[in-house]
């Protein structure tokens with residue numbers, strides 16, 4: 605039923621309601637929690653169900669012991685840092701895990717004292733809200749397009765793209781075999797295999813895929829998973845193969861920030877010259893749980 609049919613049905617019901625109950629009914633419609641479930645869109649409910657499934661297959665920190673570099677890099681951060689996967693754990697879930705003592709937002713400045721400071725949280729996945737923002741507000745209509753997620757991990761981008769866009773094909777390339785298995789299992793369980801494919805490989809061996817891609821998504825792919833010199837090589841490989849005129853690249857953080865941290869200025873100044881940044885309206889998407897700072901990390905570029 606579309607909006608105008610639904611509206612005339614509601615007006616009909618109101619016209620047939622006993623006068624003495626009319627105010628009560630309208631007040632119920634305006635304020636009751638009974639209607640909350642109708643405000644959760646079906647796609648979000650599917651993504652939440654996938655997150656529930658994946659949580660039960662992973663340790664709390666959602667990092668496999670085989671990811672030694674990611675574990676080391678997290679531990680080497682100057683400020684105590686934990687990985688809390690934003691696709692698996694929204695703010696509410698983190699709050700309830702903190703209440704149960706399973707997670708903490710603070711660390712002790714002097715062991716045993718009450719002097720505490722906030723922990724640094726990092727996430728290796730987009731949250732459901734970020735996925736909605738990405739596919740409904742940042743990217744244009746993707747009908748007929750090939751979307752490639754570099755380092756697809758849990759598959760959050762692939763499922764988000766399947767549910768919130770008309771992309772013809774969504775391909776995830778992931779170097780970690782355990783995550784490829786989790787994605788394959790999810791794609792089969794939810795019947796997404798008509799439009800989603802997951803490849804177990806290093807993106808640097810996928811030149812054809814990069815050449816055919818219309819949209820490339822790179823959510824902080826390399827920082828925690830590759831040595832700086834390998835990151836520079838991977839960026840060079842992408843800049844030499846992702847060349848379709850007008851194709852779109854989404855990065856977190858901006859390319860400039862990703863490359864500056866590599867401090868290999870001579871090699872990296874050449875990278876990025878094949879792109880033009882496209883402005884993003886970060887205020888287009890304001891929901892209760894939106895973290896504007898994290899949305900502002902999402903950058904969009906067009907291939908020249």
Ligand SMILES: C[S@@+](CC[C@H](N)C(=O)[O-])C[C@H]1O[C@@H](n2cnc3c(N)ncnc32)[C@H](O)[C@@H]1O
Nearest residue numbers: 728729730755757760778779806807823825829
């Ligand atoms: C930060 S996660 C991104 C997750 C996902 N794209 C998202 O936005 O929710 C980065 C992932 O990239 C993978 N990765 C790192 N280097 C890679 C490479 N060269 N080729 C393929 N995958 C890579 C890592 O194993 C990790 O799972």
